[in-house]
């Protein structure tokens with residue numbers, strides 16, 4: 001499937017498709033983007049940032065600012081972030097993307113959905129051209 005804010009094809013099983021207490025999302029990122037809405041959920045979630053070259057997945061080729069609780073972390077190598085139940089996370093900002101990478105999310109829940117109210121609707125953004 002194509003998901004608008006991702007920059008490639010995605011494989012998503014968030015609604016019980018795996019018939020297991022697990023959901024996944026496999027996404028390709030090829031340009032800077034962000035997830036802005038801080039949220040938590042009542043299940044653990046593992047977020048994997050993996051270099052897109054299958055012959056060298058350790059070369060991430062990107063820089064990501066990741067907010068976990070009150071801490072901001074910078075990820076610039078292939079990494080897995082394991083988020084326990086209830087810990088607030090995001091924004092996640094892909095600040096530099098030199099080459100495509102894989103963003104894989106694995107959650108220990110049959111149905112993926114964040115706790116709390118849905119994120120506010122985004123307003124259209126007018127960008128100034130240089």
Ligand SMILES: [Zn+2]
Nearest residue numbers: 039041045089
């Ligand atoms: Zn989450």
